[in-house]
Amino acid sequence: MANLSRRNWLATLALAGVSSHGGRGGAVPTGAGRPVGIPPVPGLASNVLEFGAKDDGKTDNTAAFQKALDVAHSAGGGIVHVPTGRYLFKGHLIMPAYTTLEGVFRAPPALFPNASSYGPVSMGGSLLLVTEGRGRADGPPFIAANGDNCTIRGLGIYYPEQAPNAPEPAPYPWTIQAAPTNATTDDFAMTDVALVNPYQGINLTGAARHYVARVYGQPMKTGIFVDNCHDVGRIENIHFFPFWSYPNDKGNVLMNQWKQKNGTAFAFGRSDWQYVFNTFCYGYYIGYHFIMTAEGGSSGNFLGLGADGAFRGLVVDGADPSGQPLQFTNCNFDGYNYGYPGGAEAQGFVIGPKNQSTVAMNNCSLWGPSKRCGTVQGTGPVSLVGCTLTGWDAGNQGEPAILCDGPSTTIIGCQLQGLDGTVGRKKAVGITKRCATAVITGNTIQGNAFVVDRSGLLPKSKFQIHSNVATGR
Numbered sequence: 001m002a003n004l005s006r007r008n009w010l011a012t013l014a015l016a017g018v019s020s021h022g023g024r025g026g027a028v029p030t031g032a033g034r035p036v037g038i039p040p041v042p043g044l045a046s047n048v049l050e051f052g053a054k055d056d057g058k059t060d061n062t063a064a065f066q067k068a069l070d071v072a073h074s075a076g077g078g079i080v081h082v083p084t085g086r087y088l089f090k091g092h093l094i095m096p097a098y099t100t101l102e103g104v105f106r107a108p109p110a111l112f113p114n115a116s117s118y119g120p121v122s123m124g125g126s127l128l129l130v131t132e133g134r135g136r137a138d139g140p141p142f143i144a145a146n147g148d149n150c151t152i153r154g155l156g157i158y159y160p161e162q163a164p165n166a167p168e169p170a171p172y173p174w175t176i177q178a179a180p181t182n183a184t185t186d187d188f189a190m191t192d193v194a195l196v197n198p199y200q201g202i203n204l205t206g207a208a209r210h211y212v213a214r215v216y217g218q219p220m221k222t223g224i225f226v227d228n229c230h231d232v233g234r235i236e237n238i239h240f241f242p243f244w245s246y247p248n249d250k251g252n253v254l255m256n257q258w259k260q261k262n263g264t265a266f267a268f269g270r271s272d273w274q275y276v277f278n279t280f281c282y283g284y285y286i287g288y289h290f291i292m293t294a295e296g297g298s299s300g301n302f303l304g305l306g307a308d309g310a311f312r313g314l315v316v317d318g319a320d321p322s323g324q325p326l327q328f329t330n331c332n333f334d335g336y337n338y339g340y341p342g343g344a345e346a347q348g349f350v351i352g353p354k355n356q357s358t359v360a361m362n363n364c365s366l367w368g369p370s371k372r373c374g375t376v377q378g379t380g381p382v383s384l385v386g387c388t389l390t391g392w393d394a395g396n397q398g399e400p401a402i403l404c405d406g407p408s409t410t411i412i413g414c415q416l417q418g419l420d421g422t423v424g425r426k427k428a429v430g431i432t433k434r435c436a437t438a439v440i441t442g443n444t445i446q447g448n449a450f451v452v453d454r455s456g457l458l459p460k461s462k463f464q465i466h467s468n469v470a471t472g473r
Contacts, residue, residue: 055085062091097147227269274300292318
């Protein structure tokens, strides 16, 4: 086994003619114990096979991987390389500060199911097989990033004992969790990873300045959760889709129905100015959920979000009440649930009664078939500008596209249309007695009339409803 102490590293660099201030150009010392046929990894890095790891899919690799991470940390930080293979784990890993666990992928792998064995077809690459924690959702995570500047990159993570044709998934702890025992874990990064079929994916509680990008997979209960994040975090290019239990595959119907009645793709508690870009999820109960926790709520900039086949595409039950807004731009929130015929109870978005934050939606698409495209409640002002709304009132109960049931709603320059290009005399907007003010102007409906369902007389000083047109005959 290679001796990777910092003293030996520096000595090796000196022998190679590279000073300790000259960068990482020297090779890691191979040591007398390097197994034959295992090449060294350049830079301040090691290979898990040097520490006794076996890529046969049968041997428990927990101790070998942990030893590699600990040695890298004791040397001041380094990369633990995971070559192509299938690595079984019966325990969990703790990543100390300044360590990187790195596989061979340089783009997010999508591991599709095998119809006969329900195993990943793509057996190439660095694949970690996790078995610990079955039945214990609150147990220790499979990988705990327990120090600053931890990085996970280029891996596939798969739960081989999770059966896609079961009526519901088996609970497991979080696959990845930042700061499970520390108050915070700053600057955590995770890129180019496939979370094939976890029960719970990534917990970023306490992970200030996190960076999570290019992650594919099918988390069942929760995909990504953010809380107690007091500095800007970034999440981008995430794709949560039934790669593992595709909806049309025989035997997967019950599993996908469970996810659509219980799963949440993205959940945000306290996060100070979160940035989320180009993310997508399919077939969850809630696509994007904003909640109030003991730490508070979230604010941030959300660009290019997509939720398809969701019972609720977006739900805001609580956000930052200090005045910092939630800003949604170029987003797509679909409300549709396979458990309800025609999506009769689904909605594209719901701003809940406890929300106190400003919610701004610009150039977003809200569609169904659904009960409503959206409902506005709470005490925070909500605006829709330049949005496209379609496919509401799926149950033919006279539901409006948007129900204004909160103190302040602004709807400007939006296009309302049916799935077939026409909506007849469907209601565009409903205004309840709880709505204190509303500006509804410059909107177009592809129907016979722009119908606003009002509860009683509305004073012009607080309600401006004009310049809305219908394009139908």
